[in-house]
Amino acid sequence: MSTENPTPEQSRPAGVPAWSATVLGYPRIGPRRETKKALEALWSGSADVATTERALADVRARTLRRLNDLGLHAHDASIPSAFSAYDHVLDAAISIGAVPPRFADVVGADGRVDLAGLSTIARGRGADAPLEMTKWFDTNYHYLVPEIAPGTRFRLADDRGVREFSEALADGFLTRPVLVGPVTFLLLSKPADGSPEGFAPIDRLTDLLPAYAELLAAYAAAGAEWVQLDEPALVSDSATAGVSDLHALVRSAYDALTAAPGRPRLLVAAPYGDLGDVLEPLAATAVDAIAIDLVRGAVPASAPDGLAGKTLVAGVVDGHNVWRADLAAALRRLQQLAPLTGTVVASTSTSLLHVPHDVAEETGLDERLRGWLAFADQKVGEVVLLGEALRDPDTRADAIAAGSAARADRLAAPGVVRGDVRERLAALRPQDLRRSDYATRRAAQESALGLPLLPTTTIGSFPQTGEIRSARAARAAGRLSQEQYEEFLRAEIDRVVALQEEIGLDVLVHGEPERNDMVQYFAENLDGFAVTRHGWVQSYGSRCVRPPILWGDVTRPAPITVPWSTHAASRTSRPVKGMLTGPVTILAWSFVRDDQPLGDTARQVALALRDEVADLEAAGIGVVQVDEPALRELLPLRRADQPAYLDWSVAAFRLATAGAADATQIHTHLCYSEFGEVIDAIDGLDADVTSIEAARSRMEVLPDIARAGFARGIGPGVHDIHSPRVPAREEITELLRLAVASVPARQVWVNPDCGLKTRGYAETVPALRNLVAAAAEVRAELAAEPVAEPVPAS
Template identity: 60%
Template sequence: MTTQPTPRSVARGTAAGAVRPAPSALPAATPVGYPRIGPGRELKKAEEAYWAGRIDHAEFARRTRELRRATRARLAELGLDAAAAAPESFSLYDQVLDAALALGIVPDRFASVLAADGAGDQAKADDDVLFALARGTVEQSPLEMTKWFDTNYHYLVPEIGPGTELRLTSTRIVDLFTESLEDGAGTRPVLVGPLTLLLLAKAQDGAPESFDPLDRLDDVVAVYAELLARLAEAGAPWVQLDEPALTADQRLSQAELAEALQRSIGRLAARADRPQLLVTTPYGGIGDLLPTLLATGAEAVHLDLTRGELPTVAQLDGVDTVQLVAGLIEGRSVWRTELPTAAARLAELRRRVTEAGGAADAISVSTSVSLQHVPHTLELETSLSAELVATLAFADEKIIEIVTLAAGGIEPGAVDGPRSVPRAFDGVQVPSVRERAAAVTSADTERVAYEERAEAQRQALGLPDLPTTTIGSFPQVGEVRAARAAHRKGTLDDAGYEQAMKEEIARVITLQEELGLDVLVHGEPERNDMVQYFAENLEGFATTEHGWVQSYGSRCTRPSILFGDVHRPAPITVGWATYAQSLTPRPVKGMLTGPVTILAWSFVRDDQPLGDTAAQVGLALRDEVTDLEAAGISIVQVDEPALRELLPLREVQHADYLDWSVRSFRLATSGVDTATQIHTHLCYSEFNVVVGAIDALNADVTSIESARSRGEILEAIDPGAFPRGIGPGVWDIHSPRVPAAEEIAEQLRRARAVVGPERLWVNPDCGLKTRGYSETEASLRHLVQAVREVRADAEVPAGA
């Protein structure tokens, strides 16, 4: 049996003698989620201060409490002041981890962590267990982390087995609702639904091969029922259960999904001791599953009507007993909603609901997905052009759109094409860029056969078997960040800034040589972010000052805004790469971010197909790659960690996406000589499903996240079908633990047995920007030591 946390805080927030609230309709305007990091990244700052020991838990709890209070006040100010109008979507780290911990889904390997949390401050113990699972400990690796559907948000993958003891171990969600009552009208608790939780989970190590996490559905539903009862006792009128798994192809058939819906949502809805249920289906359409969902007994159902279609009258069968929540405001982009178009769709939905026997006036207006995917507010931005600002809406502005649309008075209008009012300010359309993209032919995406390239690169580079390298970035120390900030403010001139960056590059090159790495990097001290840096140096982009979005935990990014035709006015990385190469005889990689990732981690224009935009970015990067080669850089890495991320959730749409995404990468990398080695890097997604596309990128070497998922990608690699170099990561850089040399050596031996020593590269899982130098140096020393041991294996005669 799995060792479980002792029951914690189960009694907190429970109102003695409370009864289930009287039935009530959802407010006319209600989003399904809101950013939780704070407009000034208050959550990030509090967490990192706590982890570093700069504040104690009491101060940490005070800061996060103040953030939640400010969030609730802001939402009420924007018009979400009715009971249950505002979602309680706050999380200290990840909503999936919250649900798993509430049910006691904790892997056996964390037994020692759980055993240590039973005494003293229980709230501190709860948070420390959560952070241990999320970040790992000195002894234990953290939970696997991967992308949340087709977004750049990362969730932690629950691990469950047939013997995992499931019981209510935390009622944090109840505490947050009770807290919200103190702050005003009371929020709507939000919880990942039971079906999505198990469809996203993985079997715990040691589970029978035949075990599927869904085998525990009945047990999970029983604990959800207990948690819902606690919320009813606390007085919550509504609870939101998020079931985005219904919008993606799953390992279950449609009939099996329908049956699972009845076993989960249907059984929960059948109970009397619960609040009313809102079931959300963000990230796409659910099609013919809608009648099943309407029949579960849930009082309200949310539909994503930006990526999903309006339901047909037939699909609305059963809507007469259910309130619809119409996700008409796109929650994943920063473009302002064309309210007349949204009003027209709302009117048509009401007509169809009426025809199906429902109440048209009972429809609430909402976002398509949680607003956690966009920044807090445009009010903080001072440097964006007025023309661009007029087309934008961040989270707060989208809530205003919801409230406006729900209030009525918007005259319905029609749209013909992607946008009814095309953007027309400078930079949106550049004729020379469009002419160049139109002239591209298939020859522009081809190189000579890999075998010929591999031999030329062996001769040119002279690398040993199992060559060692890193992914690109090195730790960004305070002095580097301070120099960048001073240069941006104008208090450090260009010469001083260049000198500061060169000093850091020289330090990184010297360190790598001393460590014994084979292929070096310049460390990227000049880059604030792997996408924003290129956006700042390419035409067609705008960058924000405060447009922060949570990627995972305390990690936040500022996605750039791609509003116009993309082109490169001047070389971007050549000077830094050639300076680094001048310091060492070992090869230094040129480091670029690929076109798909630049699109995925930006807010991209919606007035033309994504494939057209990707081709423009690919051509701009092609110019950079060929300039690096001309400057003497023999290895160029073009990172595509988002290749899997943008893969559509429905298989029927995969072919078109993979066609343009692969083509854009090859367009960027196919203009070089045979002896120039092209690398790419991919991380933190389930890449097993796109191995064919990874192969089609035609890179000479692919490094890929592997350590955190414990080498799962190796199971998908057929050496005959994937003949090029590959570097499965051997060090999980998103955890502070330092892997032992023996641990790395064992991973290498396993990888070598699959791909062979002549194709195996050795590298961390990802860039080192977020790590400190002490752990970086220790881990890289262990990496090099492990490689030497594994190389020595091949030198020992058989039977010796």
């Protein structure tokens, strides 16, 4: 490691950084998921808090050394300190004392929360539900939603971030701490239970700012020269929908923070979209630097007042896709900024937490494909190169040209464009996206399925046990033949089907033991995709996924799920659901080609799924679930861009499912979404049954469903599977009573929030027994005391 880089020159004007390149954040899971393993050892009891803290400190130290080796400097704050053991929004809540009262006992006398307490807040315990979880803007990262009340006491309560900065400084690294900004923190929070009608957390901004000022002063006292405050809510119309004057809010917040005594220099970052006219009030404050996203956003046409004296950190390298940048085009964008401000720094558009660590680890990928890719380490190299070229364009001309050549090679490669796929899409007709009216379908399905009131089911997956993972590893290593592996899977399906029958579920699933991941499994069986071995990214907490790489036109060489679903159906007389992942979710949870509109790619995936639905139906599977948990996730952050997205995303789902017969019941599943924003699109999917996340929010979505007049089947989740706690029968019964009070009981299905893959059988079996018992209890109540059912609004 080289740490012989110069400190900022004494002659450099105040507020101007020494760095020419930086990144807004870096993966925090470790290249071999060391963070995940450390946390899960703590949760299992095989490691104590002190051991876990040491393991996480090692991840942080190796990250700093790696970033220094890649070209970011140890002494100039170009390296961000953006680590989080679980979630950065939870970290912010804990740091300023916003811990819900039900978890007050995990807060120490000094205000600190150790890793065990942090885990309790995140995962819940007994009757104490964890913080609600939802998607971080339009990404597949989930954050924990802070709960803010009118009386929440804000203060510098936990200095974990300051201690981590000091730890790095002692190791020779002057880093740039990264915090969720105060405006975004409150806009992403929810009112705590018992808050008065009309209260919004953003109402507490004036009260929150002194706590942030205290935290900033603590960083400065520890030696921090710069602190980065992330404000992605400023680029989202949804996040700022309740704000009457966003410009005034931004001015008041950052006028107050920049006037605070003893503060470090402030970099305010606005990733994930175009900052637009909010650049104006931010530039008018005394913040020292502003980071703008130039992958999603545009170069400002002119410089607002105040910008000339600031640094612009220009996000020209895509932080949440994996393609090598067109470096020549990125350099031109950087050069376009020069007239607007005195100092320009090359950067990523977002934190790199959304991409894997290092493409050099993917030796199993096709060599040509690997040459098109840039993971986190390669993106650091790209911004370093661009920073050097911005100062002296002639020094790195060959490297800039090589980056552009890689993109040109990708666009010309075989399989990127396939004539047969394009011809099939061109031949589609409007009727290919329509089914019969719902009343006709419902009658046919009731006759075919014969289900009771409040039918019970699960979302699809059952626990992925150690035995399943071991068998998969043994097959990959050649210790099991394909025939032996398939025999193991059939035996596992037999066991899961028998278990569901014994529990008393009405519509069964095969449990998905053959699937490593709900998207990767399909990617492995579709042409146009590649999968990685070490390409892990964080989804939430310790949960990591490996997004496939969608590089070319998509086709289905052969049926994918039919053998497993038909085997399950042969073992029971009850209906069995065929389980597919929808086209929008496959796109959202993959790294997708960027050389054509997303809607075009979605239609290609939809055609492949349409063929799969037809084969399931032909094999006698009368219920098919096409999951779209990411429908809301990809919704553009700017309202003007949303109608076009909803048009193509709904059309893709309907293309995948509209070929089904009337008697075939089409289900879909959505989770962790603000459903009110996309309720019309959910209705437009025209699924016969829609299951949704609702347990953590205690059925908060139901008023939106009722107001929309949603007339088809709806399964509001009654068991939060992202927490290890087992909901009591009484708790589920209460949730079901809330459901049938808002939605006609004939529409209501009873199911968990999501698949059970990440849970163990010790939690799953009692939870499902309680679910079935609660459904029976509410059925009996409805039969004994008939009442007028709620009528959907017209």
